[in-house]
Amino acid sequence: MIHARGLTRTFKVNKERVEAVRGIDLEVEAGRLVAFLGPNGAGKSTTLRMLTTLLPPTSGTATVAGRDIVADPAGVRARIGYVGQKNGAGENFRVRDELVTQGRCYGMTRAEARRRAEEVLDLLELRPLALRRPGTLSGGQRRRLDIALGLVHRPDLLFLDEPSTGLDPHSRADIWQHILRLRAEYGTTVLLTTHYLEEADSMAERVVIIDHGRVIADGTTERLKSDLAGDRITVTVHDAQDAARAAAVAERFAAPGEVSAEGTAVRLRVPRADAALPEYLRALEAAGVKAAAAETARPTLDDVFLALTGRTLRESDGAPAAA
């Protein structure tokens, strides 16, 4: 559905060059839900805007929904939906009429556009709001209208730039339910950007982490976590002497840099805690060290970002992008 090779985009601001995107390769198969995750200024929106033909690339090539983004931008646009960060609806029409007008813009007859407007009103649960003006809708309702507008022409591929940013937790969960339903019921391919770690973690099947205009990791959340961050095991023993011995035993299960002892607690990072913990506890017993307590924790995507960059995503948010 998306094949991109070496996409770059440079902006000139006054006399300075801002390298917003520095060479992105991307393959997305039909029916997938992919999240671009990265700090502010990482290049997520710029990449999306190139893939949706809103912005020409400085270099590189891409086909989206089978059409070349440079040679056939109209062909791409006819086959994709794009929901930007800013609201797509105007203020002049009521919700239903906005949808009909959108259909007309895509060349539908009036009757066809009306029929499709009714379908998307149901799809995004907007029917009770059909006669309202967009300006009177709540943030979450308005976002649903934006998504409905992006779906009027039945695109196979939907791009969503920060679909849940600025919404309260309830509305964010609601938007996600709609996105997941689109994919489950209609097989729509969805590529979205987010900087909400927890959302990318729990909702997306594949996460592409972008930093300073480059893809620094790409895979399922499970894979990224076990390959790049690993699970944490914390074992508490009875005194500092035992902790030192437990740390020495831990080095059989984890690399030396992944083991630490502090007071009576020993921490280690391993690819899979469920497999390693029983063995570690047995090895401690064999070494004559008694464990008082043991716990495991799955890594977060922030741990993955930290392992890759030495920074946390939260720290990076709001930091100016490197040029």
Ligand SMILES: Nc1ncnc2c1ncn2[C@@H]1O[C@H](COP(=O)(O)OP(=O)(O)OP(=O)(O)O)[C@@H](O)[C@H]1O
């Ligand atoms: N039109 C523009 N002119 C100049 N610089 C731009 C332009 N658009 C984006 N940039 C710069 O390119 C870099 C990447 O911006 P982009 O919006 O793609 O990041 P992002 O990852 O989407 O960030 P956010 O999460 O804040 O939306 C930033 O340094 C930004 O200031």
